[in-house]
Amino acid sequence: MRKPIIVGNWKMNLDHLEATYCVQKLAWLLRDAHFDYSSCDVAVMPPFTSIRSVEVLVEADRLKIQYGAQTVSVTSQGAFTGDVSADMLAALGCKYVIVGHSERRKYHPEDDATLVDQVRAILAAGMQPILCVGESYDERKQGIELEYAVGQVNDITRDLSEEEAANMLVAYEPVWAIGTGMVATSKTAQDAAHAIRQHFATVFSAKVADSVRILYGGSVNSSNASQLMSQARDMDGFLVGGSSLDPEEFDKIVRLTQKAAKQR
């Protein structure tokens, strides 16, 4: 059985003071609701400058909330102005790093070769990559959305070992659904998650396919999380953008997702 996970991608929001408030409030809300972390993971992905504050809070209050980063350098150290290495993130207690988010692919020169190197750097530092894939509206119109998303997964993972592949998480985030309010239907999310899982079974093994957690991202909120989760059996949770910035809304999404996952 895969453990569901709800990840909040804060993008370029919440400075280190706001981050502390947000995580503390989320932790209190979940504690008051007797949230069972043993059956569901909860993680936040702050901007680099807020990670240390989250780490200090998590350690001081022994919180079970996990955290990670939104991207990483492909190199380990040296003259790379502005970059942050995987080892630096691991030293801050990061558990996950997002790779290939569509906003990174759009605004930065992150091609497939870069993404493969990022995945290797993250795994080598003992963290787990959350690989983002998903079609734009154009590919969907052409009816090639599944081939497109699975192709992106293949481009990044094909040279990994079985052990490395088993440590991946994949987030299916159709570009047209990100920040638009146009959430995918549960069938769309399930079809994509199923195709991605099948791909891992074909290229690696049934064991790898069974262990990779596949998330959906794109306009998830507390009004659509339950329905999405209860209908899409290959989906193991969400990568939430805007709705993760409000601790009360994120708390609702987390608890509704956990409940829906239990009831499937």
Ligand code: 13P
């Ligand atoms: P929204 O939830 O704001 O649509 O963003 C999704 C996303 O990009 C998460 O990585």
